[in-house]
Amino acid sequence: DAKTTQPPSMDCAEGRAANLPCNHSTISGNEYVYWYRQIHSQGPQYIIHGLKNNETNEMASLIITEDRKSSTLILPHATLRDTAVYYCIVRGSNTGNQFYFGTGTSLTVIP
């Protein structure tokens, strides 16, 4: 599985959009980009995933660059409850591929 690089921490003002970047320059053609978050010490929560097209759901939007070497998770209107560690994971759809979590980005939403 491709490795990902994320900034260790970010701050965002409450009500503003939070844009969390992720680099995955060695991603291969069949690998998807997944985002999870972990609030305090709870179990990780799935947010969104995509292959090459931009994706949007009720939680967030995922923007993947055309060359697929990087992506951005967007929380459109961050709230205090969005304070969490956000993990960007690249995973193939073939048998034998696992979800490998890195150290993620610790997002703090500031009132």
Place this chain on the structure above:
Amino acid sequence: NAGVMQNPRHLVRRRGQEARLRCSPMKGHSHVYWYRQLPEEGLKFMVYLQKENIIDESGMPKERFSAEFPKEGPSILRIQQVVRGDSAAYFCASSPVGQGGTGELFFGEGSRLTVL
């Protein structure tokens, strides 16, 4: 539809004792994954199981750790002769499809093991 259930939520053991952690996947899910999270670190994959089969145990320590997912009942992660370094949060996740799919994992709230 109940989520992934893990128990106990907190477990305290003395060095040398055994720890058993249980995980009941979501209804309809037959794929279970165990992860370990040491304090202030990210989640580390340990093992992936289907009913009655271990599919991938590449992240499992070679000694003292074992996992099973019987035909009936929850998946169990067993740690024998625990040491202080085993103190961690152990998370279980389940999915309705296996590694060949693109579906997401659903995580439980974790079991926190403290070894005295």
